[in-house]
Amino acid sequence: MQITEKMVVTLNYTLKDDDGNVIDSAQDGSFTYLHGAANIIPGLENALIGKGEGDSLSVTIEPEEGYGERNDSMTQVVSRDLFEGDEEITVGMQFHAESPDGQPMTVSVAHIEGDDVTIDGNHPLAGVRLNFDVNVVGIREASAEEMEHGHVHGPDGHHH
Ligand SMILES: [Zn+2]
Known part of the structure; x- marks a missing residue:
């Protein structure tokens, strides 16, 4: 077979x-x-x-x-306030989100500086x-x- x-x-x-x-x-x-x-x-x-x-x-x-190739436009800096709950935000954490065209996507925390959290919607690979x-x-x-x-x-x- x-x-x-x-x-x-x-x-x-x-x-x-x-x-x-x-x-x-x-x-x-x-x-x-x-x-x-x-x-x-x-x-x-x-x-x-x-x-x-x-x-x-x-x-x-x-x-x-x-x-796919990395797309830098899928990276953005958001305020820590946007994350609900009191769970601590750490680099590498993943969240479910919605893309601008309404598709479900996974974003990960790439970088944290003060209240600025950089999130990345690229696939990890x-x-x-x-x-x-x-x-x-x-x-x-x-x-x-x-x-x-x-x-x-x-x-x-x-x-x-
Ligand atoms: Zn089935």
């Missing part, structure tokens, strides 16, 4: 940046995705087409095929070259329900 549209694929992988730092990893067969449904970044999805169970590959993905070592652990056909939903359901069926 080969990876193509409408297949549910299980991968073990390690993701590193160009300095060799591990950004993300799944080695226990717990990562599955529906191929052809934009569940994963385009560069990785394309590299996996035609691969079979047991295949290994190393692939380097440029930002435009990954999480925007502008980063991604180096994947991937092993294809399993491939199966997607169910009709999974195809309709555009994502994988767990072994016990529906999880949402």
